[in-house]
Amino acid sequence: MSSSRNHIDYWIACSGGADSVVLVRLFKELGKSFGILHCNFKLRGNDSDEDENFVRNLAAEIKVPLKVKNFDVQKYIKMNGGNTQLAARNLRYEWFDEIKSKLEANIVLGHHKDDQIETFFLQLRRGGKLKGLSGMPKNRANYLRPLLDYTKGEIYNLAKINSWFWREDVSNKKSDYLRNLYRNELIPAFEDVESIKNQAIDLIEGFQSLLLLTEQYLTDQYDFSKELKVSFAKWDLMPYWMKHILLSKSELFPISVKEVERLRTSEKGKSLKTQSKAIWNEGDGFLIVNSSDKTLDFNCEIDLIRVEEVIFEEGIVFIDKDKVKGALSIRKWEKGESFYPLGMLEQKKVSKFLRDRKVDSSKKRSHFVIVDDSNQIVGVLKMCPDNRFKIDEDSSWAYRVKYLS
Template sequence: MLREFKNHIKTNLSFLVGSKLLIACSGGLDSIVLSKFCELLKLDFAMAHCNFKLRGDESDNDEGFVKLFAQQINTNVFVTHFDTETYAKDNTLSIQMAARELRYVWFKKLALDHNFDYVLTAHHADDNLETFLINLSRGTGIEGLIGIPEINEIFVRPLLPFSREEILSFAQENKLKWREDSSNSSTKYLRNKLRHHVTNELKSAVPNFLNNFKTTVSYLKQSNEFIKHQMVKLKKELFDTSEGGNVIKIPISRLREYGNPRTCLYFLLRDYGFTAWDDIEQFIKSQSGKQIFSNSYRLVKDRDYLLLSPIVEEISDRCYQISEEESMLMIPSGTLKFKEVLEMSDIDFKTIFVDKAKLKYPLTVRKWKEGDYFYPIGMKGKKKLSKYFKDEKLSLLAKERVWLLCSDNEILWIINYRADDRFKITPQTKELLKITIT
């Protein structure tokens, strides 16, 4: 097995050679064999051991064993103690999840503090099979079925191609000693139940089961890479960012052309934290204005489009004021600048000119509300903002981002859109005020 491990490192993980490595070592069979392999290959490594204080003297004896082993192979070992039960209770986690969080955070800190390039863990093929079955039982997607990643950020799992049987055989042949975790014999946890009652039976019933499983996972990984590549192309075709403000427009008609909107939406939206796929499938048939939220994003149905945008702090009740003496005002959508000029220049949607004598200070900037109206410049009569937005075909999210510049509660400018006719420059105007948004 040592030769196969060496070839695996050379062929697939050559970046580990010459790198500074940290091995997560519990003292169990797998991590002891991994540490021994790294010693025999003369890799540059130290070890890290977590004492979770969950098994009394047994936990302390594991710690002592790892320290002694580190001396025997002439490498450094970092040791830490965790009050795992308290952490689990305080954070409403299972003991297993609490221990996982604690150790991975500590490993990352060690890597940062001591300049380790990679952290090696001793997960192997049997662990991968158990993870596959756990994820399968939870109804996971394809990414859950490809199992444990061999490389994930700084974490590398060099033993992943090898079975527990191979690892045990090497340890016995080389007379290695290791610690047995008594909790591994308990069927309290799902992983242990699968190990004792499912995976062993599968391997017994089908002698080549583990190799067949590894082949299947390889196919799943290839399929997943193909899907990722296709999703990049699909996002380029479907994601329209012309709306601005970090809003992505997805045309529903184009989405339906792909024949399976639910699957497309799953791959398009999963990276934004959405999980309610049944609701989202019905969502595209719902009436305009419906919304679905993830922890950090929201999806809005707006006529023929789905609008995806980050959830931002609610600012609808904010109001800003600027006095006559001030020349600049910062608002969420940009910076307003006020400057007296002698004559008008080019006008665009970011610039207006008004008769300063018609203004009543302080000017205010606020969000629009239902019932607001203005007198569109160049037109006779007033118009409700809701009707103006509809005529301009503004989406629901675009309307939410509209700010109004007001004088004595009269709308002076729908910022970035249109000025009000009541404040326009006339032949009688003596003071011209240029207002811009940048």
């Protein structure tokens, strides 16, 4: 992240609770350049507004910038589904991502060791994989959690010693939400609870190390910034959790490993798509590409020349002018369309022709056909003319169709 005299390096998410207030106070003590972010979800009536007022007063007292955003959680749920906690989390992080990107800053969160332990047990209950059981990282994608090594008790004690006041969220005392149930009832019910917590932290740290090693291994094996090919032989040898991380690093979420396993046993040419990515079954492996790669921009040059000027070169298609109706143009081919490939007396579907030419399934739709004014296919761009429209010994004039880029 860039840093200058007036640039704010850190934005601290502050609810008004003890953990985030301590974080704000510590950053002030350390002389850091920071601002405060506050989310008002309007879920607790007057208490929500009092939390906002508290944070506003805190920012004014220590003279740091403040950004406050109000959210309509119920509207979000109606539009996107989910529950209150999930909706609030998504709204919060969408805003944080926007701040992080626009202001080129780090987002600092007040999660502590007890939050980490609760997250671990929640993930365990949900059948979480390696990434979930690794918990929250201290530093990832410019999200910082500097309090993860400290317990809630240690943070409260620090606040009390320094007379740092905070707001208490009384809803945290209720076990209505699953996290609160674990926090208030289930985890405290363990015999020798401190020993259980320490074991959980040891497991989390072990999973984090394994996650880092796995991500490094996959980064060494594959270039995720480019088109990605994964052979079935390699895929079949990967443990489930490694497949999950591969899909995550390939930006294929929310496609699951189970869905890709089904794709693995489907016929060649089948695919799964997200808004930005697609994964294709290529017969001997998977091909992962940008969804946008399937609609390529192109630049094409169509000239009318005498047949005597024809010089056959790879990628240039020649069409007899007198055999076509009107001018030529280029368009994407449609499913089910056929033509007569050069040298053939029988029709072949464009899709079958491209497959016979060993064109990857993911790239078929990025090929274009040449058509005349009647929309008749007279050739396939970069490949060949339709046999009925080729130049021959009786031809006088030809269209030269050259793909430029």
